[in-house]
Amino acid sequence: MADVxxxxxxxxxxxxxxxxEADGVLGLLLTDPWGARLPAWEPGAHxxxxxxxxxxxxxxLSGDPGDLRTYRLGxxxxxxxxxxxxxxxxxxxxxxxxxxxxPVNRFPLVPAERYAFIAGGIGITPLLPMVREAAAGRSxxxxxxxxxxxxxxxxxxELAALGGxxxxxxxxxxxxxxxxxxxxxxxxxxxxxxxxxxxxxxAAVESRCAALFPARAPHVExxxxxxxxxxxxxxxxxxxxxxxxxxxxxxxxxxxxGRTLLDVVREAVPSVPxxxxxxxxxxxxxxxxxxxxxxxxxxxxxAEKAAGNTMMICVxxxxxxRLVLDL
Numbered sequence: 001m002a003d004v005x006x007x008x009x010x011x012x013x014x015x016x017x018x019x020x021e022a023d024g025v026l027g028l029l030l031t032d033p034w035g036a037r038l039p040a041w042e043p044g045a046h047x048x049x050x051x052x053x054x055x056x057x058x059x060x061l062s063g064d065p066g067d068l069r070t071y072r073l074g075x076x077x078x079x080x081x082x083x084x085x086x087x088x089x090x091x092x093x094x095x096x097x098x099x100x101x102x103p104v105n106r107f108p109l110v111p112a113e114r115y116a117f118i119a120g121g122i123g124i125t126p127l128l129p130m131v132r133e134a135a136a137g138r139s140x141x142x143x144x145x146x147x148x149x150x151x152x153x154x155x156x157x158e159l160a161a162l163g164g165x166x167x168x169x170x171x172x173x174x175x176x177x178x179x180x181x182x183x184x185x186x187x188x189x190x191x192x193x194x195x196x197x198x199x200x201x202x203a204a205v206e207s208r209c210a211a212l213f214p215a216r217a218p219h220v221e222x223x224x225x226x227x228x229x230x231x232x233x234x235x236x237x238x239x240x241x242x243x244x245x246x247x248x249x250x251x252x253x254x255x256x257x258g259r260t261l262l263d264v265v266r267e268a269v270p271s272v273p274x275x276x277x278x279x280x281x282x283x284x285x286x287x288x289x290x291x292x293x294x295x296x297x298x299x300x301x302x303a304e305k306a307a308g309n310t311m312m313i314c315v316x317x318x319x320x321x322r323l324v325l326d327l
Contacts, residue, residue, distance in 0.1 A: 008048075008101045011038075013071065015096045021074050021154035022147075025122065026089050027062075030071040030098065037068045043129035044107035044221070047071065048275065048283065050099040052091060056275040056283070057084040060126035060196075060221075061103060062155070065133075071100075074154050076122035106282055106299055107221040109133060112192035114140040116183045118205055120197020121147050126221055127196055128155050135162040142166040146178040146201075180208050193218035222280050222298045242318040246327040247289055255317070262314045269327050272313075279315035286313050291323035 012033065019027035032038060046060045063072030077089045092098070109130045119127045124145055134141040142165055147153035150171040159167055170178055178201065184193065195205040195218050202220050209218045241256040244264065251268035255261050262284055265272055275283040279297030288311055295305040297312035304310070313325070 008104060011100050012097050013038075013100055015092060015094050015098065016070065017094050018092070022156075023149065023152040024077045025152070025154045026075050026077065027154075028073045028075065028088070028092065030073070030100070031069060033097070035069075038071060039103060040068060041065055041103035042105055043109045043133050044126050045103035045105040046107075046126070047073065047103055048101040048281075049073075051084060051087050052096070052098075053083075053087055055082075055084050055087065058275065058281045058283075060107075062125040062128050065129060071103075074122060074125045104282070107196075107219065109194075110192055110219070112139065112190060114188060114191040115142070116187055116191055116193045117141065117143040117145075118178070118180065118183060118193070118195040118197070118201070119143065119145045120178070120201040121152070122154070123195070123197030123201075123221075123223070124153070124155055125196075127194060128158065130194060131159065131165070132162060135164045138164065140165070142168070142183050144168050144170065144178055144180070144183045146170045146172060146175070146197075149173050180204055184208055184212055187213070189213075189216070195219070196221045196223075198223070220298075242320070243322045244318070245290075245322065245324045247324055248327055260314060261317060261323075265313060265325070265327060272327065274314055277314040279312050282312065284312055284314045285310050287326035289324040289326050292319040293317075293323065294319045 013030040014033045016029045016031045019029065021027040041061055042065055046058050049057050049059055051057065059073040059075060061071055062074045063070060075085050075088045078085045107126055115134050117127050117131055131141060131143055143159065145153060148171065150169065153169060153171060156169060193209055195202055199222065202222060205218050241254055243252055244255055244261060245252045246265065246268050249268050253264050253267060255264045262274055262277065273283050275281045279299065282299045288308055293308050293311040294317040295311060296315040299312055
């Protein structure tokens with residue numbers, strides 16, 4: 001019944017091998033069971049992975065886009081997370097079959113004469129292919145890469161072997177907090193800044209870029225929701241909730257301040273797809289037919305949010321009294 005944006009087709013891939021990439025980081029090497037070539041991808045792309053438990057998680061591709069026989073993922077074990085990384089580290093073994101969708105790229109590498117990459121911890125996964133492409137294309141690049149300890153930082157040897165750029169490894173236990181200004185200060189107007197990592201690092205990079213380059217925002221990818229995604233930040237008409245009309249199903253539902261739009265939509269469309277439910281993965285992107293969405297996601301660009309043609313219904317709400325969705 002649901003008419004959300006069409007997801008990419010599902011693939012059944014085999015875990016060819018698992019590799020310990022660093023302390024707490026497990027690498028998965030995925031191949032087609034019959035040896036077929038895999039769909040092409042570009043730096044910044046990720047896969048949607050359905051785990052044996054049914055959990056759906058999104059992981060950046062960290063391998064070589066030129067190798068279409070193997071996909072590589074790097075997964076940080078997070079005992080305090082929602083269970084996906086624990087399942088991968090304890091249950092996903094070589095030989096397992098996993099259903100994946102993608103690749104999907106919402107974090108593309110734009111052409112630039114110079115790149116400044118800033119990675120925190122497992123945030124190196126989408127940036128590694130970008131650094132590799134910058135090095136191969138002979139663009140000037142720098143990478144400031146931080147982690148808790150040196151042994152917790154994955155892909156160090158691969159990065160060191162690239163050459164042609166300025167690589168700074170800065171583990172927190174020996175270097176303290178990352179010196180963001182060391183890579184941002186003095187950048188030319190033609191440079192592109194890319195950051196992926198913990199929320200605090202991204203916020204700091206955005207703040208410094210706003211001060212140093214007011215007209216140029218950094219390119220970021222988040223692993224956690226922004227404060228704007230919180231239900232408690234409702235304002236205006238949303239203080240009393242709003243109505244959502246599901247055009248195809250014919251349902252008109254009330255969305256109170258204490259419930260998400262996705263939660264209410266599920267009453268009429270139980271099969272509506274979702275994954276992170278934090279506004280960071282894009283799985284629940286839905287077409288908007290009428291109304292003004294209150295975007296609280298980290299997926300859509302500012303131009304896409306201004307257009308209001310789609311929204312992430314896991315965190316998005318309404319700026320008016322009524323939304324009409326193509327569901």
